[in-house]
Amino acid sequence: MPSDSKFSRSIELSKKNMVAVSLTSLSKEEFTNFIDSFDTVLTDCDGVLWLGNTVILGSPNVIIQLQEMGKRVFYVTNNSSKTRDEIVSKCSRLGYPATRDNILSTAYLTACYLQDIVFKKKVYVVGSKGITQELDAAGIKHLDVGPDPMCSDVASLLRNEVQLDKDVGAVVVGFDEHFSFPKMVKAATYLKQPNCIFIGTNTDEILPTEFPLTVPGTGTFVRAMETCTNRKAFKIGKPSPYVCEAIIKRHKVDPKKTLMIGDRCNTDILFGTRCGFKTLLVLTGVTTLGEVHQLEKSSNKEDQELVPDYYIDRLGDMLPLIS
Amino acid sequence: MPSDSKFSRSIELSKKNMVAVSLTSLSKEEFTNFIDSFDTVLTDCDGVLWLGNTVILGSPNVIIQLQEMGKRVFYVTNNSSKTRDEIVSKCSRLGYPATRDNILSTAYLTACYLQDIVFKKKVYVVGSKGITQELDAAGIKHLDVGPDPMCSDVASLLRNEVQLDKDVGAVVVGFDEHFSFPKMVKAATYLKQPNCIFIGTNTDEILPTEFPLTVPGTGTFVRAMETCTNRKAFKIGKPSPYVCEAIIKRHKVDPKKTLMIGDRCNTDILFGTRCGFKTLLVLTGVTTLGEVHQLEKSSNKEDQELVPDYYIDRLGDMLPLIS
Numbered sequence: 001m002p003s004d005s006k007f008s009r010s011i012e013l014s015k016k017n018m019v020a021v022s023l024t025s026l027s028k029e030e031f032t033n034f035i036d037s038f039d040t041v042l043t044d045c046d047g048v049l050w051l052g053n054t055v056i057l058g059s060p061n062v063i064i065q066l067q068e069m070g071k072r073v074f075y076v077t078n079n080s081s082k083t084r085d086e087i088v089s090k091c092s093r094l095g096y097p098a099t100r101d102n103i104l105s106t107a108y109l110t111a112c113y114l115q116d117i118v119f120k121k122k123v124y125v126v127g128s129k130g131i132t133q134e135l136d137a138a139g140i141k142h143l144d145v146g147p148d149p150m151c152s153d154v155a156s157l158l159r160n161e162v163q164l165d166k167d168v169g170a171v172v173v174g175f176d177e178h179f180s181f182p183k184m185v186k187a188a189t190y191l192k193q194p195n196c197i198f199i200g201t202n203t204d205e206i207l208p209t210e211f212p213l214t215v216p217g218t219g220t221f222v223r224a225m226e227t228c229t230n231r232k233a234f235k236i237g238k239p240s241p242y243v244c245e246a247i248i249k250r251h252k253v254d255p256k257k258t259l260m261i262g263d264r265c266n267t268d269i270l271f272g273t274r275c276g277f278k279t280l281l282v283l284t285g286v287t288t289l290g291e292v293h294q295l296e297k298s299s300n301k302e303d304q305e306l307v308p309d310y311y312i313d314r315l316g317d318m319l320p321l322i323s
Numbered sequence: 324m325p326s327d328s329k330f331s332r333s334i335e336l337s338k339k340n341m342v343a344v345s346l347t348s349l350s351k352e353e354f355t356n357f358i359d360s361f362d363t364v365l366t367d368c369d370g371v372l373w374l375g376n377t378v379i380l381g382s383p384n385v386i387i388q389l390q391e392m393g394k395r396v397f398y399v400t401n402n403s404s405k406t407r408d409e410i411v412s413k414c415s416r417l418g419y420p421a422t423r424d425n426i427l428s429t430a431y432l433t434a435c436y437l438q439d440i441v442f443k444k445k446v447y448v449v450g451s452k453g454i455t456q457e458l459d460a461a462g463i464k465h466l467d468v469g470p471d472p473m474c475s476d477v478a479s480l481l482r483n484e485v486q487l488d489k490d491v492g493a494v495v496v497g498f499d500e501h502f503s504f505p506k507m508v509k510a511a512t513y514l515k516q517p518n519c520i521f522i523g524t525n526t527d528e529i530l531p532t533e534f535p536l537t538v539p540g541t542g543t544f545v546r547a548m549e550t551c552t553n554r555k556a557f558k559i560g561k562p563s564p565y566v567c568e569a570i571i572k573r574h575k576v577d578p579k580k581t582l583m584i585g586d587r588c589n590t591d592i593l594f595g596t597r598c599g600f601k602t603l604l605v606l607t608g609v610t611t612l613g614e615v616h617q618l619e620k621s622s623n624k625e626d627q628e629l630v631p632d633y634y635i636d637r638l639g640d641m642l643p644l645i646s
Contacts, residue, residue: 053478149472150500155376157500158534177477179507181500181539188529188537205550206511211481214511216504216551224547227528228539 018304019296020281023312023321031321034310038259038278041066042104042247044238045077045087047208047263047285048315050094054210056284058316060095065322067097074247076260078202078237078267080106080174080218081130083137106201106237107131109246110172111138113199113236121169126176126187126221127201143168147178148186162186170197173225173233175207175218184228191229198229202237204267208285238262238271261315263287265295265306273305281308282315341627342619343604346635346644354644357633361582361601364389365427365570367561368400368410370531370586370608371638373417377533379607381639383418388645390420397570399583401525401560401590403429403497403541404453406460429524429560430454432569433495434461436522436559444492449510449544450499450524466491470501471509485509493520496548496556498530498541507551514552521552525560527590531608561585561594584638586610588618588629596628604631605638 026034043049049059067073075087075098082090084103091098107127111134114123123142125131135142143165150157162185171187190196200222207215222233236242247253255276262268263285272279283289292311295303312318349357366372372382390396398410398421405413407426414421430450434457437446446465448454458465466488473480485508494510513519523545530538545556559565570576578599585591586608595602606612615634618626635641 052481147473149503150470154500154538158375158532158536158538162536177473177480177504179502179504181502184502184539184543185536188539189535192537205553209481212512213481213485213508214515214551215477215481216507216511216547220507220547220551223550224539224543227546228537228543230528 018307020292020308020311023280023310024317026321035069035322038257039071040253040258041071041073042076042258042260042272042277043073044262044264044268044285045075046079048261048282049075049096050090051208051210051284055094056314056316058314058319062315062318062322063096065319069322072102072251073097074102074104074251076104076238076243078106078204078218079130080110080201080237081128082107083130083133084108086130104243104247105130105134107134107174109236109243110174110199110201111135111140112246113234113242114138114140114170117197119170119197122165122167123170123172124165124168124187124190125172125174126179126183126225127172127174128176131172131174131201141167145176145178148180148182149178150181154181157182158185162189164189168196170199171225172199172201173218173222174201176221179221179224184224187225188228191225191231198225198231198233200226200233200235202267203235203239204237204264206286208263238267239274240271241274243271244275265292265308269308270306272308279308279310281311282313283311284314341630343615343631343634346603346633347640349644358392358645361580362394363576363581364394364396365399365581365583365595365600366396367585367587367591367608368398369402371584371605372398372419373413374531374533374607378417379637379639381637381642385638385641385645386419388642392645395425395574396420397425397427397574399427399561399566401429401527401541402453403433403524403560404451405430406453406456407431409453427566427570428453428457429497430457432559432566433497433522433524434458434463435569436557436565437461437463437493440520442493442520445488445490446493446495447488447491447510447513448495448497449502449506449548450495450497454495454497454524464490468499468501471503471505472501473504477504480505481508485512487512491519493522494548495522495524496541496545497524499544502544502547507547510548511551514548514554521548521554521556523548523556523558525590526558526562527560527587529609531586561590562597563594564597566594567598588615588631592631593629595631602631602633604634605636606634607637 084100087103088098107130203219204217205219207217258277260272260277261280265287269279295306407423410426411421430453491513526542527540528542530540581600583595583600584603588610592602618630
């Protein structure tokens with residue numbers, strides 16, 4: 001009945017914590033209630049499980065422990081530069097049990113989306129082989145990726161060197177370390193056609209790494225292409241609800257019994273909030289506890305959606321609590 | 324007297340046309356009044372005087388005629404890839420009388436700005452020699468520009484290849500056809516220091532060219548760097564009021580007797596409106612008449628600032644009216 005469901009929804013919304021609770025401050029009983037409240041775990045990777053190629057100590061044992069307790073674990077990553085097989089290898093190498101079926105990556109989900117809409121033309125990819133190999137696996141045609149550097153002056157480039165393929169009907173922008181001016185011209189010119197589909201794999205502005213450098217992420221490339229085309233990309237990754245759609249379509253997931261773990265409030269936690277999951281922020285990646293406290297104080301509704309239900313310094317700190 | 328000036332200002336503002344008037348629809352007398360209403364002309368270049376390397380026919384004769392009538396003409400360009408000397412050469416080649424003194428380009432104005440604030444450190448330039456040569460002329464230190472391509476994988480780049488200069492105290496982002504991931508990492512990392520100055524030469528999202536391609540402009544590079552640094556660049560070019568400040572500082576210009584000619588409502592016309600100039604849109608560049616009519620209908624105050632006082636299909640169409 002509409003009135004009832006409206007009522008229960010308003011209760012649910014009012015239940016959303018406005019203040020993040022420290023997991024380590026819970027009593028034994030409260031912690032047990034927390035663990036019993038979910039049967040499915042979605043976890044982000046970069047910043048939660050590893051930083052670049054370095055494992056975050058303690059995280060593997062917690063993931064293994066959760067699986068041994070019967071929780072289903074899905075790895076949900078906005079990283080668009082790896083195929084599911086590559087992510088499985090990386091998980092295994094760093095100590096996380098994984099198979100293809102519990103990887104939800106944006107490269108794979110981009111291919112899923114193009115299949116869902118029965119896309120039959122070619123894709124121009126600003127990105128890496130992570131995307132094109134998933135497109136191949138889904139039988140979707142695409143142009144090649146890799147370096148396409150600026151080799152002459154602008155006038156010569158525009159006059160002679162920009163070769164366009166008339167079969168292109170979509171532009172996918174992911175993480176591309178070979179991002180270049182010739183690629184930008186091509187992508188922008190394809191997108192001049194209003195019926196050319198424009199997909200951004202995700203909106204993460206920076207990549208968390210173990211280096212003391214600011215490393216631009218896919219969101220930076222997507223924003224650049226949105227700027228020169230005056231169009232908005234359809235976003236695949238967190239916090240876009242498309243990931244949730246895809247999970248529900250492919251796996252039986254009850255949002256109320258699902259925990260989302262992440263290191264970024266504006267992707268992972270927002271995604272979790274939007275999908276009705278419980279949310280846990282770890283402080284080993286992008287968002288700091290200071291930023292969480294700022295969000296808690298905000299009266300802005302959009303900021304409140306970014307406040308996690310729980311936080312913990314590092315995922316590994318859960319191990320003594322679980323054991 | 325404050326109350327008087329307030330009053331006259333409110334009259335002035337209410338006089339702002341909400342509908343652009345076609346110059347060719349004016350009577351002989353009205354046109355003479357229009358010509359007599361200004362003694363100074365600021366004209367944009369790309370899209371008004373030329374498209375890339377091709378002159379827009381008729382424009383040179385109008386500029387020459389205006390100068391012969393005693394009007395001072397300044398070339399105001401957001402193009403950051405050329406020095407004033409290069410723009411003088413281009414003007415001469417295409418038939419426009421010019422000297423260094425009547426060129427106001429963003430490369431030059433960037434150097435002026437850094438001089439104004441007595442900047443003593445080094446500049447990291449995402450841009451071209453147009454900028455570094457103007458910095459040299461102003462005695463401002465900088466790192467080299469040119470290709471800085473991606474030569475290895477991301478991990479190797481971040482681990483070994485990003486060399487940073489501790490003397491850098493400003494990042495200038497202009498038009499850079501060699502825009503690359505290594506440059507983005509360096510610029511973003513310098514800008515991590517809150518006291519590192521962040522300058523964008525301009526915000527034009529695309530370049531007008533004679534080719535059927537969408538060509539990303541400086542605004543696209545600036546937006547990318549703003550995205551990954553979560554900072555806003557200080558903008559030098561139109562519509563930033565800094566150009567106006569610089570003109571008034573260096574030349575005696577009475578805004579009420581000044582005409583701004585341009586092809587883009589969101590840079591040239593907005594700049595003219597903000598500075599209190601009369602504005603003339605030509606339709607040989609970016610903005611179309613259809614877009615002007617949309618702006619005229621808008622009740623949004625910001626849109627109204629983009630409506631030009633006058634428009635004309637091409638600048639050359641003024642010639643029979645002047646003669």
